[in-house]
Each structure stands twice: as structure tokens, then as C-alpha cells.
Amino acid sequence: MRVIAFDIGGTNIEFGIVEDGTIKERGKTSSKDIKDKNTFVHILRNIILAASKDRKVDATSVGIAGLVNPQKGEILISPNLTFLNGLKLKDALSDITDFYIDNDANVYALGEWRYGAGEGKDNVVVLTLGTGVGSGIIANGKLLRGANFYAGEAGHVIIDFGGQWCKCGQRGCIESYIGGDYFPLFAERFLRKMGKTCDKCTMEKLYKMALEDDKDALYLFSEYGRYIAFGLVNIIHLLDPEVIVLGGGIAESFELFKDAMMAELRRRVMGFERRKLSIKKGILGNLAGIYGGYVLAKEKM
Numbered sequence: 001m002r003v004i005a006f007d008i009g010g011t012n013i014e015f016g017i018v019e020d021g022t023i024k025e026r027g028k029t030s031s032k033d034i035k036d037k038n039t040f041v042h043i044l045r046n047i048i049l050a051a052s053k054d055r056k057v058d059a060t061s062v063g064i065a066g067l068v069n070p071q072k073g074e075i076l077i078s079p080n081l082t083f084l085n086g087l088k089l090k091d092a093l094s095d096i097t098d099f100y101i102d103n104d105a106n107v108y109a110l111g112e113w114r115y116g117a118g119e120g121k122d123n124v125v126v127l128t129l130g131t132g133v134g135s136g137i138i139a140n141g142k143l144l145r146g147a148n149f150y151a152g153e154a155g156h157v158i159i160d161f162g163g164q165w166c167k168c169g170q171r172g173c174i175e176s177y178i179g180g181d182y183f184p185l186f187a188e189r190f191l192r193k194m195g196k197t198c199d200k201c202t203m204e205k206l207y208k209m210a211l212e213d214d215k216d217a218l219y220l221f222s223e224y225g226r227y228i229a230f231g232l233v234n235i236i237h238l239l240d241p242e243v244i245v246l247g248g249g250i251a252e253s254f255e256l257f258k259d260a261m262m263a264e265l266r267r268r269v270m271g272f273e274r275r276k277l278s279i280k281k282g283i284l285g286n287l288a289g290i291y292g293g294y295v296l297a298k299e300k301m
């Protein structure tokens, strides 16, 4: 089966041509200058038609941030490319291709599930740790979408009801502690107290400091691990997964926060030692979205 899988972001439209589970070709084009639905559809059409020239493309898939209706093939809310709100993308491409679409975190999860760290398991939760915190849930061998396609918003599980403000408008969401837009602010304040500076602090900067054995940076990563654990405790109690995969840029520092995370989980998760459960770092990186797009189309989800 030959699938063209699009990963639509606020800066780039990336795509991969996947044949029988192998990525044969990759490409990308900027999405920054696109301002309207027609131009967007036109760009996708051209890429699909070009890919179909030599050999038939059996299906097209799209992963995009926000809320989509996978049944109707419609983008409901796109926070990054707001002009796409309400676009019936499946209808716009139905004359040239079979079409599948889902939220980018769900697509990422499908990739890690079938081709990555969750391979072979039926109950898998995949978290993406980046600027925000996304997730996708595989329950009993199926992607859990929910009644309104809102399932899997693990970033907005509340771990402190009077806690920090989150971009979503609520207080105390796990994202407002472990998201790449938030944790560095906490780190910056902490380091200042220790007489250090981390100007325009980022997770990358903290990572570099920790690799140079800065003890405060190492401490901050153990705090990071504890915070993740608070979110995971809720997920584990609710869904009883066999594997939790941590993907996204911040998961690169997995080894730095793993011990503190596991210690906190051991303390807080019911029956932790008896459970068949492992927490793993994702292995596909940004290819998860391409593999996941292939899974979405191949399994007609």
C-alpha cells in the first residue's frame, strides 16, 4: 500500500510517501505564507498529484493540531492555522484520493504504537512533551477518540486546582508545569535564587547545563520527573496502560528525569509493582507523525 502522509504544522507542511510500512520519500513546504483555504487545498492537491505520477497513491492522510472530525474529514478548529477552521478537506480532495485525518497527537501515537516503542501492545498511551503537552490513547487495540473527538487531552489533566494558569484558561493543568513554554520559567526563578542565570531559559539550555553536571540543573530535571509523574498517576489509574511512551523534544532528556519520575510513581500508583507497565522514551522522533499517518490510512481509522 502506498500512502502519502501529511504532518501539518504552523511553520511547515511536512509529508512522507510510505510504501508498505517504509518511508520512501520525504518533503516539506512552508505553511507560513498560506492565508486561505483554497491555497492550502491547492498545495496539497499538487503534492498528491505529483506523487501519483509514477505510481498510484492509494490514500492520503493528514495530522494537524487542534480539533478535527475524522469521520467527515473536516478540520473543526486549527489553533495554528485558524483560516483552516471549518475546512471540509476530505470533500475537497475526494476526486483524487481516499482521505483520512486526525489530530496530530493521535497520529503521532499511532506511529509509536505500530512502529515504535509501543509495538505489539494493545493498551498504550503516548505523550508528546514539547511546547505543549499532547497525547494519544490506544485502548484495547483501538485509538480512543471519544464522543466529540476530544479524547486524549492529557496536557489539561489538572494536578493542582489552585495552581498555575494554563493557556487553555484553566489553572493547574499538567501542561502548565511540564510544557516547554512553562517549565523554563519555573527553572529561571529557581536558578536566580541559587545566584545563577538562565536568560531566556529553554529546556535545551537546561539540558546543556545538566550535561555539564550543574547540580541545580540536575535537580530541576528531577523536579521535572516528579511533575510528569503527577500527570501519569492520573492516566495510569484511569486507563491502566501497558506502555506509556514519552515522545516530543523534551523526552530527549528522559534519562535525566526518569529516576525521579519512577520513584514518584512507585509511591503513588496503586499496585505499581504488580502492574505490567513500562514507561519508555519514544523512538521515532518527528517520523512518528509520518508512520502514524500511514497507520491511519492503512487501518482505515
Ligand SMILES: [Zn+2]
Pocket (backbone or CB within 6 Å): 155, 156, 166, 167, 168, 169, 170, 173, 175, 176
Ligand atoms: Zn490547560
